[in-house]
Amino acid sequence: MFLTIINIVLPVFLVVATGAAYARWLKPDLAWINRINMDVFIPALIFSVLSSSDFDLGEYLHLAVGALVISLGSGLLLWPFLRWIGVAGKTFLPPMMFNNTGNMGIPLLVLAFGEAALPAAVTLFITVNLLHFTFGLYILDRSTSFLSLFRVPIVLATFAGLVFSYFDWPLVEAVALPIEMLGQISIPLMLFALGVRFLDVDLSDLRLGVIGAIACPLSGVAVAYLIAPWLNLQGDQWGMLLVFAALPPAVLNFMLAEKYQQEPQKVASIVLAGNFASLAIIPGALWLALL
Numbered sequence: 152m153f154l155t156i157i158n159i160v161l162p163v164f165l166v167v168a169t170g171a172a173y174a175r176w177l178k179p180d181l182a183w184i185n186r187i188n189m190d191v192f193i194p195a196l197i198f199s200v201l202s203s204s205d206f207d208l209g210e211y212l213h214l215a216v217g218a219l220v221i222s223l224g225s226g227l228l229l230w231p232f233l234r235w236i237g238v239a240g241k242t243f244l245p246p247m248m249f250n251n252t253g254n255m256g257i258p259l260l261v262l263a264f265g266e267a268a269l270p271a272a273v274t275l276f277i278t279v280n281l282l283h284f285t286f287g288l289y290i291l292d293r294s295t296s297f298l299s300l301f302r303v304p305i306v307l308a309t310f311a312g313l314v315f316s317y318f319d320w321p322l323v324e325a326v327a328l329p330i331e332m333l334g335q336i337s338i339p340l341m342l343f344a345l346g347v348r349f350l351d352v353d354l355s356d357l358r359l360g361v362i363g364a365i366a367c368p369l370s371g372v373a374v375a376y377l378i379a380p381w382l383n384l385q386g387d388q389w390g391m392l393l394v395f396a397a398l399p400p401a402v403l404n405f406m407l408a409e410k411y412q413q414e415p416q417k418v419a420s421i422v423l424a425g426n427f428a429s430l431a432i433i434p435g436a437l438w439l440a441l442l
Contacts (some may be wrong), residue, residue: 159262164430165341170346180349188340193253194308196334200273201312202322208313211274213382215393217375218278220249223286224374229366236362243292243359245407246400246421247367249283252276253417254345255429256398257379258338263437264276266389271388275395277309283403291411301411338422348402349423356417360424367425368432371396391439397436399425 173179200206201207226248233240250256252275284303288295300306315322322330375396384392400422408418 155441156434159259159428160263160434162262163177163258163342166258166342167346167349170343171349172346173343174347174350178350184340184419185344188337188344190304192333192337192340194304195330196307196337197273197277198312198315199331199334200270200329201309201393202320202327203270206270206312206316208316211271213384214271215278215383215391217273217378217384218275218395219282220378221371221392222250222279222282222296223376225367225370228370232366238243238359238417239414242417243363243421245287245290246363246404246418246425247403248252249279249401250367250371250398251345251401252279252395252398254402255426255433256391256395258314258342259394259398259433259437260391261338263441264391268387268391271391275307277305279401280305281309283401285342285408290318291397291407292415293328313419315394321374345402345426348405349426355425356420359417359418361428363421364424364428367400367421368397368429368436371398372406372436375417391421393440394433394436397429397432399429399432402426408429 174181226244229244230240230249233243238245250270257269258431260268281300284300284306285297297442305415314320327329372393375393376389382392383387402422405415405422406418407413409415
């Protein structure tokens with residue numbers, strides 16, 4: 152079991168470390184690459200998986216519901232502690248609710264459960280991102296228009312993929328293959344970009360970062376175990392949901408906090424500390440998931 156976990160975790164963090172080392176050496180500006188990843192490669196991955204003939208939305212419906220409840224439940228569970236922590240809800244709760252399903256979650260789940268886990272991993276990713284781009288933006292800015300959601304390439308790719316899947320529309324190989332190839336770029340690029348992003352932020356509030364690093368996976372796993380009896384997850388899906396629940400905060404939380412000027416340095420501390428702490432937490436979650 153120990154070697155299995157090492158073989159799953161080590162490749163992920165080696166790619167992240169490569170990105171960090173490259174950034175330390177050359178200090179690249181990956182803003183445009185991250186933009187392409189969000190606008191092209193990740194939407195291609197989502198559409199490729201969802202539109203494939205072997206994707207069945209009903210098979211992953213309970214998994215999506217579990218992800219939705221864990222995200223919202225983590226926020227509700229931690230909301231009463233905001234006064235004790237001494238931080239605004241808009242600053243602390245989004246990183247606790249919206250975890251690193253893209254940069255870390257998809258690669259981890261595929262390595263842990265095999266290529267067959269990719270549709271489930273993508274289901275978790277799009278569930279959290281749809282919630283993040285709706286309720287998450289509403290938390291940061293009450294005047295946010297939900298119509299803007301339909302300008303997000305990830306959201307458009309999700310709906311397009313679901314339509315193709317529902318109507319069982321086939322794609323000719325000459326079109327399906329390049330879309331799949333573009334999608335395959337996204338996973339290692341997300342990990343590499345995560346390593347680069349680590350050098351862009353600093354732990355200006357170590358106490359808050361440590362609290363967030365512990366609270367994020369702890370609240371997620373607690374909610375996962377609370378709702379497990381009602382989910383009726385099949386096969387490896389319970390293990391996937393457990394790993395999902397233990398993931399650290401998404402880097403996107405920092406990017407949005409910066410955009411909306413919601414104490415971005417504090418959010419950066421939470422995100423960075425949480426992702427560093429995942430070096431110790433994720434192996435434990437994988438151990439539980441693979442039992």
